[in-house]
Every structure is written in C-alpha cells, then in structure tokens.
Amino acid sequence: EDQVTQSPEALRLQEGESSSLNCSYTVSGLRGLFWYRQDPGKGPEFLFTLYSAGEEKEKERLKATLTKKESFLHITAPKPEDSATYLCAVQPPRDAGNMLTFGGGTRLMVKP
C-alpha cells in the first residue's frame, strides 16, 4: 500500500525566514510526485510534478526536489500570502491507475 508522510504537521515562520517541508513516501515504481497548495475551505491548487530522482522545479519562492524516498518543498524568504497547507501526493505506475495518494499536509503560517 502506498504511504505518504509529511512533516512537520505545522510550521510557523517569520516573513523572510526560509525553511523546508518534507514528504517521505513508499510506493513501488513511483510515476509522479505532486505538490499542491490548499487554502482553508478550497480545493488543492496544483504547484509541481516531479518524475525522477534529482529533478527540481521552481516557482517564485518555492522549489521542489525529489530523491528516491522523499521530496522537499523549499520556501525561500516566505511572505504572509504563502500561508496555506501544502500537500504532497504520489501517483503509482501507469498500470496501477491514476489515483493520487495524499499525505496529511503541512500547515504553514508566515507572520509579518
């Protein structure tokens, strides 16, 4: 069974204080690892897909990296508007379907 664990559960940062969120996973033959942002009462908003170990993707203050066992979402000089829950999800091999298995998320709070 695919498992996704995110840490920490909650993270408080001061504006400008960089940090990283962790997503560790166990899945046979990972097809893709996805990062989403979720604001309270809203649907997950797609951020990145990573497909292979060593891959990196960036968007504004966010950078996602992938190894064979975990992914990191690095947040550089965060702003209050980056406050949200960040979700990680894995997708199994193509013959196992397209379903995403989500982690529990990291709730990020950035104080001005």
Added chain:
Amino acid sequence: EPEVTQTPSHQVTQMGQEVILRCVPISNHLYFYWYRQILGQKVEFLVSFYNNEISEKSEIFDDQFSVERPDGSNFTLKIRSTKLEDSAMYFCASSEGRLSYEQYFGPGTRLTVT
C-alpha cells in the same frame, strides 16, 4: 485560465436522502476524478472515470456511490442514501491524460448530512 467548477458549493441534506454533486471538468481533459476530505483528515481518492466508464475506485466507493457523465461537459457523483459519515468536502478533478496526468482540482462541495 481553464478551471474545474463544482456546484453547489454547500449542500445540506438529511440522512437517507440522495444527493447529486456536479462538476464541469476542464474542457479538453479526458480523465475525471472524485476525491473527498473529511474535516481535519487527508484527501482520499474515491473514483476515476475515463471513456465513459469507471477506471478505478477505492474501497470507500461502495454501492451507495455512482458517477455519470450525462453530457459532454458535466460529471456527477451521486450518493443514494446519505449517512452522517458522508459529511465531507468532495473535490472533482480532471487531467488531460495524453501528454500529462497532472490533476487539477475544483473548489469543492461541502456536504453536510444531518
């Protein structure tokens, strides 16, 4: 920018009643999904739909649930006889399915069963 839309945003129903949640996926997408998120818990997969049939479903998606694509734009989730434990946010998602399997989510329908 194309987006997934869902209606209603909030549905209140009594236990035992049938509900239909509606979604309009992104227009050129081929794969459609339903997920749910019980308050304070993880997002959970329910079902995926491709080429007018269910392609995979989870253990949660039992006989009380059904999905349908009644026309070229809508995708629906029906719960036949709602239970208290069906109270959750229900998210529809879609993916293009040829060059990309990235799933784009709608804003969700909050279902409250009383």
